[in-house]
Structures are given as C-alpha cells and as structure tokens.
Amino acid sequence: MVRAAVGLFGGRAYDGVSIDDLVAHLGVHRNSLYKTFGSKRGLYLIALRRHLADDVRPLTEALASASDAAAALRLVTSADLGLLLLAAVERAPADEEVAAEVAAALAAVDQAIADALGVSIALAAALTAAALGIRLRGNPGGVGDALTQRLDPLD
Numbered sequence: 001m002v003r004a005a006v007g008l009f010g011g012r013a014y015d016g017v018s019i020d021d022l023v024a025h026l027g028v029h030r031n032s033l034y035k036t037f038g039s040k041r042g043l044y045l046i047a048l049r050r051h052l053a054d055d056v057r058p059l060t061e062a063l064a065s066a067s068d069a070a071a072a073l074r075l076v077t078s079a080d081l082g083l084l085l086l087a088a089v090e091r092a093p094a095d096e097e098v099a100a101e102v103a104a105a106l107a108a109v110d111q112a113i114a115d116a117l118g119v120s121i122a123l124a125a126a127l128t129a130a131a132l133g134i135r136l137r138g139n140p141g142g143v144g145d146a147l148t149q150r151l152d153p154l155d
Contacts, residue, residue, distance in 0.1 A: 001026050003054075005047040010082035013090050014044055044091070048101055051083040056105045063112035069127055072113050076131035085135060 008017055008025050019040055023030050037043035059079040066072040084105055092099040106128060114124035 001028065002043075002047055002050045005043055006051045006054075006083055009044055009047050010051065010080075010086060013086045014040075015090065041095075045097060045101075048083060048087055048098065052101060052105050055080045056084055056109070060108045060112040063109070063116050066113065066116040069117065072117065072127055073131045073134070076109065076128065077134050081132070081135060085132065 004026050005022065008021065012021075017040070019030065019033070022028075022033060022040065022043065026033070028036075033043065037046060056079075059075060059081075062075050063072055066075060084102065087098050088102045088106075092102045106125075109128050110121055110124045112124075113119070113127050114121045117124070117127075119127075
C-alpha cells in the first residue's frame with residue numbers, strides 16, 4: 001500500500017492527491033487509512049521515506065561505480081526520483097520534516113558522487129543539481145544524453 005502511495009504522490013504531488021484519491025487508488029477504507037497513518041500527511045511522510053529507502057539509497061550505492069561525471073549524470077537522470085523532486089519543490093518549502101528528509105537525501109547523493117569521482121562536495125552538488133535539472137526539464141533521454149556525451153571524464 002505504501003509503495004502504491006509512492007507512485008501516486010510521485011505522479012501527482014501532495015496537493016494533487018486527495019483523500020478520496022488515496023482511498024480509491026489504494027483500495028482501503030477511509031477510516032483504515034486514518035487509523036493506520038493518522039492523516040494524509042502521515043501517509044505522505046511514510047511514502048517519502050519508502051521512496052528514499054527503495055529508490056534513492058540504491059542510487060547512492062550505484063554511484064559508487066561511477067567512473068566519471070557522465071556516468072554519474074546517467075545514473076541520476078535514469079533513477080526514479082519523481083517523489084523526491086516533487087517533495088523538494090512542493091512540500092519542503094512548507095514542511096520542515098519533508099525539508100529535512102529531502103536535504104539528507106540530496107546530501108547523500110552529493111557525497112556519493114564526491115566519493116566516486118574524487119571531487120569536492122561543491123562540484124558533486126553541482127553535478128547533482130545539473131542531473132536533477134535535466135530530470136525537471138522532462139527529457140532525460142535527449143538532454144541528458146546530449147550533455148553526458150560532451151562531458152570529459154574526470155580522472
């Protein structure tokens with residue numbers, strides 16, 4: 001049920017999902033949803049944490065094998081980061097708990113890139129920002145491929 005909520009929130013964002021949507025999509029009774037999660041926000045936080053554990057943490061582990069900036073960009077642009085991106089732009093500015101989760105996840109990605117490529121955390125953060133920007137542009141295959149093909153490997 002939580003994984004289905006990840007998909008729902010990752011596709012339509014927090015404000016785009018109503019309690020009725022959750023009840024219909026998850027196949028649970030409204031009272032069960034409230035009893036289990038307390039609120040829509042409670043389910044959202046659990047879904048966000050599941051997304052971070054199931055999708056972002058494996059990305060940070062995969063980044064350990066990135067041999068250059070192009071490989072790191074390809075990994076980040078191909079990862080399922082929909083809920084993380086939406087949380088960063090929609091909920092983090094208004095919710096301190098979401099902001100902390102997003103900041104920790106992005107810091108982990110930055111650190112993984114810095115460690116894999118042997119670069120400063122500032123350069124790693126710039127690469128993360130570039131990759132997420134590619135994702136936000138909605139064309140990871142085209143723009144991402146064009147950018148990563150032009151990058152020289154960082155030795």
